[in-house]
Every structure is written in C-alpha cells, then in structure tokens.
Amino acid sequence: MKKNLLFISCEEAFEICDKSQYNEATLWEKIKLNIRYTWCQFTRAYVKKNKKLTKAIKASNIQCLNQNERQALQEQLDSQLKNLMH
Amino acid sequence: MPDHQINPNKWIDLYSDYLFNYTITRVNDREMAKDLVQDTFFAGLKSMKNFKGEASERTWLISILKRKIIDYYRKINSNKGKAEVRMSFVSDENEGDWLEERVADPFDKTAEDTLEIDELGDAIYNCLSKLPEKQATVFKMKTIEGMETETICNELNITASNLWVIIHRARIAMADCMQKTWFK
Numbered sequence: 001m002k003k004n005l006l007f008i009s010c011e012e013a014f015e016i017c018d019k020s021q022y023n024e025a026t027l028w029e030k031i032k033l034n035i036r037y038t039w040c041q042f043t044r045a046y047v048k049k050n051k052k053l054t055k056a057i058k059a060s061n062i063q064c065l066n067q068n069e070r071q072a073l074q075e076q077l078d079s080q081l082k083n084l085m086h
Numbered sequence: 087m088p089d090h091q092i093n094p095n096k097w098i099d100l101y102s103d104y105l106f107n108y109t110i111t112r113v114n115d116r117e118m119a120k121d122l123v124q125d126t127f128f129a130g131l132k133s134m135k136n137f138k139g140e141a142s143e144r145t146w147l148i149s150i151l152k153r154k155i156i157d158y159y160r161k162i163n164s165n166k167g168k169a170e171v172r173m174s175f176v177s178d179e180n181e182g183d184w185l186e187e188r189v190a191d192p193f194d195k196t197a198e199d200t201l202e203i204d205e206l207g208d209a210i211y212n213c214l215s216k217l218p219e220k221q222a223t224v225f226k227m228k229t230i231e232g233m234e235t236e237t238i239c240n241e242l243n244i245t246a247s248n249l250w251v252i253i254h255r256a257r258i259a260m261a262d263c264m265q266k267t268w269f270k
C-alpha cells in the first residue's frame with residue numbers, strides 16, 4: 001500500500017475533521033484522520049478545538065432566519081424605508 | 087460627532103439573525119419571533135431621529151426589541167383572564183399531536199440552564215458578527231440551518247472544496263473568538 005494513501009497532510013486532516021463535524025466524512029477519511037491524530041499534536045489540538053465548538057453550537061440550540069424569510073424581511077423593510085422617504 | 091452611525095440598509099444582513107435568535111429563545115414561537123423582529127426594525131426606522139450614536143446600532147435595536155417582547159408578554163397576560171382552555175389539534179397533518187404534548191417539559195431544564203443557553207447563543211452570534219460576510223453566510227447555512235453542501239454550493243455558486251475552505255476559516259475564527267469570550 002502506498003504511503004500517501006494512509007498518511008495525509010495537516011490541511012487534509014483539518015478538512016476531514018471539519019467534514020466530520022457535519023457527518024460528511026467517509027469511513028476511509030476518518031481512518032486517515034485517526035492515524036494522523038495518533039502522532040500529530042497539531043491535528044489533536046485542532047480536533048479538540050473543533051469538537052468543542054460543535055458541542056457549544058449544539059448546546060446553544062441557536063436558530064436563524066432562512067434565506068426566504070430574510071429576503072421577505074428585507075423587502076418589507078425596503079418598502080417601509082421608501083414610504084418614510086416620501 | 088456621534089460614535090456610531092445608523093444605516094438601515096444593512097440591518098437585515100447585520101442584525102436580523104442575531105435579533106431573531108434573541109427573540110425566539112424568549113418567545114419560543116418562530117412566527118411570533120419573526121413578527122417581533124420586523125416590528126423592531128419598523129420601530130427603529132420611525133425613531134431613527136432619536137438615535138444619538140452613543141450606543142451601537144445593535145444595542146439600540148436590542149433595546150427596542152426588549153420593549154417589544156415585554157409588550158408581547160403584557161398582551162398575553164392581559165388576555166389570560168379571558169382565555170379559554172383550548173385542547174385542539176394543531177393541524178390535520180399533526181393529527182393526534184395535542185398542543186400540550188408539544189410543550190417542552192419545563193422541569194427538564196432549570197432557569198439557570200436556560201439562561202446559560204441563551205447567553206451561549208448570544209456569545210455565538212457575537213462571534214459570528216465578527217466574521218467576514220461570506221464566511222458568516224456559509225457558516226450559518228451549513229451549521230445553523232443544517233443545509234446540504236450541494237444546496238449551498240448551488241445557491242452561492244461555489245465549489246464544494248471552496249465551501250470547505252470557507253467553513254474551515256470560519257470555524258477557526260469562531261473557535262478562537264469563543265475561546266476568548268466563552269470557554270475562558
């Protein structure tokens with residue numbers, strides 16, 4: 001097996017870690033990340049930081065407007081603004 | 087010259103999500119939260135002349151929103167005496183889904199827990215407001231709205247690898263900001 005199939009760069013490890021926060025990393029990617037995790041302190045630090053952020057976001061249960069709602073709000077505000085100008 | 091300027095054209099981009107999250111954690115009703123945010127913006131437009139620029143635009147809008155939320159609760163409370171006990175179905179689709187079953191268990195969380203969750207949400211939005219616009223948009227769509235990668239890429243006309251680069255930068259900035267303001 002070629003070395004680069006198992007050994008990935010820090011940047012690749014970070015990207016896999018990011019994908020993994022959204023359950024979008026494949027099993028193979030996770031294996032590669034785990035191998036790097038065992039010996040790379042930067043990867044370990046990044047994984048720890050990233051997981052902490054994910055946990056906080058999940059715990060906060062924050063919500064936001066979707067694109068359509070935001071657009072509708074923008075249109076209503078624009079029309080109010082126009083009325084105020086006249 | 088005032089320390090802060092007012093610019094209603096930027097309100098939706100800069101503050102709508104923050105105000106919405108602030109409201110929904112306090113009124114627990116998406117439609118009502120949207121209405122209250124809209125009312126806040128309208129009230130802000132009408133009283134723009136009163137903006138002295140001593141506080142930031144966001145602080146000023148939040149102070150208006152707080153009054154709107156208080157008014158909303160006052161209105162509910164004044165209607166309470168007249169209210170009937172309604173045990174109705176929510177809709178045809180949710181047949182059998184009684185309103186009272188849909189209310190979250192109040193004993194699940196203590197008041198302190200709820201307050202901490204609200205504050206955590208505020209802290210996240212504070213950090214989010216410091217991100218560059220594109221990073222904040224992608225981060226919100228992916229992380230808060232939970233949209234599919236492909237959908238975001240199509241909507242914003244970016245590639246998947248581009249998306250992950252943006253997400254990566256946003257996550258680093260968010261984690262650093264949260265480290266300073268919340269995890270410390």
